[in-house]
Amino acid sequence: MPLTRNPVAKLLLFGATGDLAQRMLLPSLYGLHADGLLPPELTITGAARHDYDDKDYRAFAKKALHSFLPEDRKDEKALGTFLERLFYQPTDLSDPASFQPLADKIGDIAGGLAIYLSTAPSLFESAIEGLHKVGLAGNTVRVGLEKPLGYDLPTSREINDAVAKAFPEDRTFRIDHYLGKETVQNILALRFGNSFFEPVWNAQGIDNVQITISEMVGLEDRAGYYDGAGALRDMVANHMLQLLALIAMEPPARYDGTDIRDEKAKVFRSLRMITPETVNQDTVTGQYGDGAVKGAIVKGYLDELGQPSNTETFVAIKAHVDNWRWQGVPFYLRTGKRMTTRRSEIAIQFKPVPHSMFAGRGGQLQPNTLVIRLQPEEYVQLLVMAKEPGLDREGVRLREVPLNLSLDAEFAGSRRRIAYERLLLDLIEGDQALFVRRDEVEAQWTWIDAIRAGWTANGTRPKSYPSGSWGPSAAIGLTERDGVTWQDD
Structure with a gap:
């Protein structure tokens, strides 16, 4: 049964001059x-603190697109008609007087x-109140919320x-942009x-699951946010748990959206709570x-901060x-900055x-592993045992070999889309399947908060590790x- 689409005629883009807008949204x-x-009639109105008019914003967007679009996607005709969709209204979310001019601009x-x-969590309430008061929150309006949606369960509920x-x-x-990734x-x-x-796909067949999201970058320009969040809140509380x-x-x-999110919520409610008594054996911080x-020498976190x-x-x-299904199966989660390589991967x-019938002939078996690589490459790889060619006079030689499904190669004729293309289109058309429901968010925070409470109770401090x-x-x-x-290979 095809999706019932309910596209809107207008899109309002807050943070329209920010880094995310330039690199991803536009x-x-x-x-x-x-x-x-996009619906032919769709207009896109940007809103931010910059004092632009429509012409200024179109020039800003054109510059951003020329900077961040791949060369093979640049088409001057398409760019020209896209810019015609763009409008702009200066808006300060902390100023109630900003919202009526915005509503007038939207029409x-x-x-x-x-x-x-x-927006920053501190501005969510004023933003929603301002939108509501000027009629931009009625039955024909839907809202997409970018993280961070709080720093713990109480602020998330707020x-x-x-x-x-x-x-x-x-x-x-x-929005959790990982859910928009093709892999x-x-x-x-x-x-x-x-x-x-x-x-x-259960405790009888699977020994363990490993999820790794490693980054090579350090703080970059996120010091203000990151030092108040840390790796647990920044990556585990959303991407990794999803x-x-x-x-x-x-x-x-x-x-x-209902059936998929119902099943995900059940998983979050089934997560075993990590307590102050178990936190030091079940978690490691660094x-x-x-x-x-x-090969490049880099500073430590404290020097950068x-x-x-x-x-x-x-x-x-x-x-x-x-x-x-999963009783007794450990799920190992690992994420960090300044690590040896950039990788997002699930290894089952x-x-x-x-x-093993081969043991008497010297054949060594390895358990099968399914690797789902999300970035930088996108592939699915099943590691299976195979016999090396030969007469076997000295014994049977077995070796682990990969069965590869390279999404880039298999679907070479299909354009690879960035996650925000799918998520923005689903927002415009009203499909919630790849978005996160409130009960999911709150169950995630309940589990994350217990870990942080355990660290506090034990006085846990991060262990130093060398960059790289x-x-x-x-x-x-x-x-x-x-x-x-x-799984580090």
Whole structure:
């Protein structure tokens, strides 16, 4: 059954002059426009503090598109017609007087309005109140919310309560851009579109699951936000737990926003709470020091920040999903900055065969592993055992070989889209399947807050690790205690 689309006629883009807008949002909207996927009548109004008019903003957008679009996507005719869609209204979300001129600029919203709202948590309440008071929160309006949606469960509830005063859940679209990645959606296709995985996709067939998101960058220009958040809040509380849920969820009946999110929410509610008594054995925190990344000498976190800090730039966690399917299977999560390579990856290690017929002939077996690489490359790889060619006079030689599905190669004729193209189009058309529901967010924060409370109770401080490494040595111990090795190849 095809998706029932309910496209809006107008898009309001807050933060329209920011870095995210320049690098992702404007190129994404242009890409959709160039491919004829936006509603023909759709207008896009940018809002930010800059004192631009429509002409100024179109010039700003043109410059950003020339800077950040791939060369093969630049088309002057398409660019010209896209810029005609753009309008601009100076807006200060902290100033109630800013909203009426904005409403006047938007005009009639009977044809539907989608609002993309990316702002500091402290401004959510005033932004929603201002939109509501000037009539930009009615039944024809939906809102997309960019993270961070709070820093813990109480602040998340505060933001969600403020949003709910004007926007019910069916018109609220919480954005996690990882859910827009093509390979992330392929997790659903891999699991629920192939019959041979399901019989072994459980505690009887899987030994452990590893999820790694490693970055080579340091603070860059995010010091103000990052030092108040840390790796646990910045990466685990959203991206990594969403990936865990897609791996662990039960099969939804339908591909729609209700069924998929129902199953993800069940996973979050099944996460075993990490307590002050278990936090030191189930988590490792770190903070990068001086070192070398790709041959370049880099400063440590404290030198970059310029002040003392106990903020973790690395975290590794041993998590459990306490339900019938996953009882006893550890989910190892690992993320950090200034690591040896940039990688987002899920590695699912299956249990070994119950008996090796090759042992008497010298053949060594390795458990099968399914690797789902999200970035920088996008591929699915199944590591299987095969016999090396030869007469076997000295014994049977077995070797692990990869069965590869390269998405770049298999779908070479299809254009690779960045995540925000899909998410913005789904916001415009009203499809919530790839957005995060309130009960998901609050269940995630409940689990994350318990970890932080455990760190506080134990006085846990991040261990230093050299830039350009895989994090503190204690992270190796986290898995090796269970006879497991991180998938670092």
